[in-house]
Amino acid sequence: MAGGPLYPISRMTVAPLLRAVWRPHVEGRDNVPREGGVLIASNHLSFVDSVVIPMVAPRKVVFLAKADYFTGTGPKGVATRTWFNAMGMIPVERDDSRAAVDSLDQALGVLRDGEAFGIYPEGTRSRDGRLYRGRVGVAHLAMKADVPVVPVGIIGTPAVMPIGSNRPRVAKVTVRFGEPLIFGEEFAAMPAGKARRLATDQIMDAIAALSGQERASSYNERPPG
Structure with a gap:
């Protein structure tokens, strides 16, 4: 089962604290199966x-990171590492193709263990705010594990942590x-392949219907460097 021994503590303490600070608006929580x-x-x-997402979801959600x-x-690195370990995130080497394949196998294991697994079908974050073409790994996992997919639209998080910023800010966030x-x-x-x-x-x-983003017809490629 993904998730370390710190998860129950972080769920009961850190998550409520963050919700109190950011006060995110959440819609459709009941659409997430509880089991x-x-x-x-x-x-x-x-x-x-x-x-x-793990902060507002009605159950634990594990991500690749x-x-x-x-x-x-430094303080940010320690805080990030503590949070990701506590939430059971799965580390992956971004530029290692073999590790990426292994991480999908780990994701499949999480799903087959009956847990919720979070994925960004675009592959990497959008730097211009548009919604890019999805990569088919999400469908591969859904079909291989025979699990439903709950689409999510997040609005406002770039204002919380702008690209290049080292400090989070209080801003309006919506999760649908x-x-x-x-x-x-x-x-x-x-x-x-067609499926x-x-x-x-x-x-x-x-996701586009939930987020209201402008669509991009291309894949989102990581910036060089």
């Missing part, structure tokens, strides 16, 4: 998205959980 494996698929605008977040120094999407027999009858692409596009359409 069983489920994918939480969200747009990605800021580093703090992986803090906000780049390994750098687990090795930082959409109705679960299930990809069953109709998709099982399709060629695998994953179609399912991923449906997930991105649902």
